[in-house]
Amino acid sequence: MYVVGNWKMHGSQALIHQFLPKLCEQLSGDVNVGLCVPFPYLPACAGMLSGNVKLGAQDVSEHQTGAYTGEVSAGMLAENGAKLAIVGHSERREYHGETNALIGRKAAAALAAGITPIICVGETLAQRKSGRAEAVVLEQLDAVLAEFQFSSAREWLLAYEPVWAIGTGEVATVAEAQAMHATLRERLAQHSEAAKGVSILYGGSVKPDNAAALFAAADINGALVGGAALKVNDFLAICAAAADE
Ligand code: 13P
Numbered sequence: 001m002y003v004v005g006n007w008k009m010h011g012s013q014a015l016i017h018q019f020l021p022k023l024c025e026q027l028s029g030d031v032n033v034g035l036c037v038p039f040p041y042l043p044a045c046a047g048m049l050s051g052n053v054k055l056g057a058q059d060v061s062e063h064q065t066g067a068y069t070g071e072v073s074a075g076m077l078a079e080n081g082a083k084l085a086i087v088g089h090s091e092r093r094e095y096h097g098e099t100n101a102l103i104g105r106k107a108a109a110a111l112a113a114g115i116t117p118i119i120c121v122g123e124t125l126a127q128r129k130s131g132r133a134e135a136v137v138l139e140q141l142d143a144v145l146a147e148f149q150f151s152s153a154r155e156w157l158l159a160y161e162p163v164w165a166i167g168t169g170e171v172a173t174v175a176e177a178q179a180m181h182a183t184l185r186e187r188l189a190q191h192s193e194a195a196k197g198v199s200i201l202y203g204g205s206v207k208p209d210n211a212a213a214l215f216a217a218a219d220i221n222g223a224l225v226g227g228a229a230l231k232v233n234d235f236l237a238i239c240a241a242a243a244d245e
Contacts (some may be wrong), residue, residue: 001030001032001221001235002031002033002081002086002199002201002202002221002222002241002242003031003222003223003235004033004034004036004086004223004224005031005033005034005035005036005229005235006203006224006226006229007036007037007038007058007229008058008226009038010170010230011037011230013044015230016037016045019232019235021079021163023035024052024053026051026068026236027236029244030243031239031242032042032052032054033053033054034054034055034083034118035051035053035054035055035056036056036058036084036085036118037055037056037058039057040076041168042082043058044079045081046081049081049172054083054084054116054190055082056082056085056086056123057084057085058089060073060106060109060110060115060117061073061074061087061109062102062106062108062109064112067123067193073110074113077115078113078114078115082115082232084117085110085114085115085117085131087106087107087118087120088106088107088111088121089120089161090098090120090122090163090172093104094163094199100139100146100147101144101147104146104183105147107119107147107148108147108148111148111150111155116155116156117148117157118156118158118159118163118201118224119156119157119158119159120160120203121140121144121160121161122140122162122163122166122204123162123163124136124164124225125163126146128162128187133180133229134180137184138184138187141158141190142185150194152163153194153195153196156198157201158184158198158201159200159201159203159224160180161202163174164204165204166186166203166226171204171205171206171207171230174220176212177217181200181202181219182218184200198219199210199221200219200222201213201222202223202224203223206238207227207228207238208228211241212241212244215241215242215244215245216245223238223242
């Protein structure tokens with residue numbers, strides 16, 4: 001099981017100093033935990049996180065180096081202690097025009113630098129209401145994978161984040177989330193032997209009170225957590241629910 005926090009553009013040095021020591025001290029059980037923070041906080045967090053919490057970034061450049069003002073390369077992330085990088089979050093797709101092909105190239109750049117990409121897919125409310133949720137999500141997955149080569153399921157993570165459930169308090173029902181995860185699992189199995197065993201995280205209003213039910217579903221292998229990852233007690237509770245699974 002995986003529980004990865006995504007701080008998005010939240011946090012401060014004060015939050016780091018309040019959150020990280022408590023997280024490392026109180027975390028227990030068998031769960032893979034990650035925390036994806038804004039770029040400038042990577043060095044401070046790297047110095048404070050213990051081995052069982054992996055540090056991550058929220059984006060990465062597709063390029064290794066060069067004249068790309070404002071971009072951050074996977075090598076730079078690795079040098080600053082990052083082990084994970086979220087790629088293709090719906091907020092990057094929506095506000096920065098990221099395409100599936102770009103997201104695939106970003107995942108490839110991360111992997112080449114030894115960083116585990118967390119590839120995000122998910123449909124909007126309009127797409128779900130028009131009955132196209134599965135088609136949209138599978139198309140995203142296929143198009144990203146066309147640009148991204150890997151040799152083992154352990155090299156990356158997939159996150160299903162329905163856009164309508166992000167930051168809205170409206171969580172997908174366990175049945176809705178499980179159904180999409182099963183669909184993704186089936187497509188991964190068709191893709192390749194290496195893709196078959198990839199862990200699929202659910203994201204979208206995961207909280208301490210709904211985490212256990214989600215984690216009990218057969219194809220939900222963890223969570224990508226936004227708002228609740230800014231409150232250390234909530235994040236610890238979600239990690240504990242994953243460890244119990
Ligand atoms: P919330 O948990 O705040 O809905 O955010 C989910 C998310 O976007 C994680 O990447």
